[in-house]
Amino acid sequence: MPVLLEMREISKVFPGVRALDRVDLSVEQGEIHAICGENGAGKSTLMKVLSGVYPQGSYDGEIRFDGEVLHLKGIRDSEARGIIIIHQELALVPLLSIAENLFLGNEVARGQVINWPETFQRTERLLAKVGLKDAPTTKVEKLGVGKQQLIEIAKALAKDVRLLILDEPTAALQENDSQKLLDLMLELKAQGVTQIIISHKLNEISRVADRITVIRDGATVSTLNRAEITEDRIIRDMVGRDMAHRYPDREPKIGEVLMEVRDWNVWHPDQAGRQVIKRAGFTVRKGEIVGIAGLMGTGRTELAMSLFGRSYGRNISGEVLIGGKPADTSTVARAIDAGLAYVTEDRKALGLVLEEPISRNITLANLAGVAMRGILDKRRETRVAESYRKQMSIRTPGVHQKAVNLSGGNQQKVVLSKWLFTDPQVLILDEPTRGIDVGAKFEIYNIMNQLAEMGKAVVMISSEMPELLGMCDRIYVMNEGRIVGELPRGKASQEAIMALILKDSGKAA
Template sequence: MAQLLEMKNITKKFGDVTALNDISLSLDSGEILSLCGENGSGKSTLMKVLCGIYPHGDYSGEIFFGGEPLIAKGIKDTEEKGISIIHQELALVKNMSVLENMFLGNEIIKGGLTDDNEMYLRCKTILKQVQLEVDPNTKVGELGLGQQQLVEIAKALNKQVRLLILDEPTASLTEKETAILLNLIEDLKAHNISCIYISHKLNEVKAISDKICVIRDGEHIGTRDAAGMSEDDIITMMVGREITSLYPHEEHQIKQEVLRVENLSAWHPVNTHIKRVDNASFTLHAGEILGVAGLVGSGRTEMVQCIFGSYAGKYQGDIYLDGQKVSIKNCAQAIAHKIFMVPEDRKKHGIIPIMGVGKNITLSSLQQYCFAKQVINEPLEETVIHRSIENLKVKTSSAELAIGRLSGGNQQKAILAKSLLLSPKVLILDEPTRGIDVGAKYEIYKLINELAKEGMAIIVISSELPEVLGISDRVLVMHLGKIKANLINNDLSQEQVMEVALKE
């Protein structure tokens, strides 16, 4: 195969901080290279250099594409060469159609007018190529995340892509959607289109890659043939140490009942004929980690949103805390009862991105640091912030740094720090490690175990079965809003859980 891309001795600095130090990598036509590393390792920075987001002259080193020097002033220059990047946050206009998104800024013009017929026919052809069976005039906002991901790839194909860069493409996809996407990437490879694949899901990395490149702290650790590497090999290269057990499962001393939920039902916020949670009942004890498993759409998140008072639709049922019936209609009431939830979408519901790390941490418990509940005691707040950052090992250059600039793992640690300042009896964690690298995951698992040992009652929802089984004492399995099984985790297997989750 002919070499398509060569990046030589790439160094990128931000002031005195070296983000990339003398990194080199190469890629052949029709080859799939996975780029692995912890959050903050430099993967995104390297891809921004390649795509022209950081233009030529803003870094040192050389880039050759198709045998010619790549001197890009911006992303438009690299797109014209055939390089396309699809970010984790999809860049689609939701209220525009699939066709309009595909040709936005790239319209077919004949005689000074857009050739609508030609664009429609080409759109249909490319949608067929990516196996997306929707009408080109369908609004993008009406599509699922997996379908929107395929629209992004269709856009890239429309621009005659030669190198496709995918950044965490399956973070929010179902298993079925993930399988479709991975098959499509294999199909693109067969058509001589190269791919750089960035993902924390090492099973996908192993399944799809020809080569695996690992970056750590801005340094190139190594590039190897995927066939000769195990997931443990990748983890060791990523974190610089061997993690003997990714899930540090520990025995917990399970004590008295803290939470009891009886006959909880919730209806779809718009279509009230659909039940999202159907007569769910369960208990939770002090010192216990309760895992909740089930396929996407099983009602896991909706169930815990009802307990936290954040569900948008109608719901009913009885909630008991320490044996006493409580009424929870909103998040403030839940927090008053010492129930706190770390949400699935941390960027939308967990942080204020432009606010500093420290202010995000104290936001929910601010009254504790006020004189007469009105004037903030800033020295006390500052002490609490620095103690929280230190205790949870939040990596930040300053407490004043905007939290949106932190890596996903450090944002999640800051959200956990915020929740712990409220001293919750019940802590609900919805997808606590989504989009987080292996090293940060391990630290979060250890923290969850420590909190359970201190007597906190914890609910963990995760789409990753190994995660649920790795840290839970007991597992609830949900399907179509119903709790189908309540299983003690004595060496439970993924097959046992999936068998329950898939049964009608």
């Protein structure tokens, strides 16, 4: 296959950080090329160089596209060459229609007047290409994340894409939507569209990629052909060592019941008459890691948020006991005082203040811990943040850097640090490893084990069943807002979990 893209000795430096160190990348015409690496390895930075987000002059090295040297001054220059990037954070305007989003900045017009009939016709053709049947006039805010991701691809097709870059395209998608997206990538490949995918989901990469380039610490480590691709090889190249065990060993020391939830009921905040959580009850003991499994939309996150200060829902009823005594969790502040902490599944929107420094994010849930007579002591705040930076191995030049500049894995460690600084008795982790690499996952698993070793109780919500099976002492299974079963570690398996879900669904039917 002829080479479509060559990036030679690309280097990029930020204040105090060398993000890219003479990276080489070669992509052939018509292939799907995956880029793998730990969080902070430089994957997204490399793609921002390629797409003009970081213009010529802000980096060293050379980019050749179709044999010509590129001099990109911005995104418009790269798009004019057919290089389109779809970022992990989708760039759609929620209040505009699908058609308006597809042609925003690229309007179909005669003179200064938009030609709406032709716009709608083109929109329908593009939506058909990505497998969507929604009307062009549908507002994007009415659509799920899976459909929005497909609209981003349709938007790229509207610009005559030649090289499509997808940055973590399935990170926020359900299993079915992920499979549809991967199928679409293979269809686009058959149509001659060259693609680059950045992903932490190694099984998905193995399914669609023709070749993989692994980046570690800002440098190219290897490029593997399809015949060489195995998860063990990718992991070894990503982290620089063999990982014989995906989950760290642990000898459980389980004590008495630390938290008990009884007869918990939650109603939807907006839809009258819709009960989201139905008479849920569970326990978690000192030194125990308890998992909550279930399909997407079964109420796992709603259960966690409603327990933590009633952050979700209305007409909430039921009882929470911590240490055998009734606990007041009616507000977030009271939940924290009762010894509860909740690491949200959406760290960027709900877990962090991205434009604030790491130090402030770490201390935000316990400002009293860094105050003297009600006045914030910034020196103490810095000392606390530095302590967590070392303890959690947060990769950053300093704690005064803004949280927005950190990789996903390091952002997650900051969120964990924030809640550990409140000294919780029970820590609820909602999708704690979503969108982070295998190395950072292992570090977070170690932190969970350390908390259990200290006698804390950990509740883990995860969509990855192998993760639950590898980390948890017991697993509760949820379906349609109810807890429908409980499995001890020795009897837990993916088949057993699905059997409980299907059995309950059959009863409901």
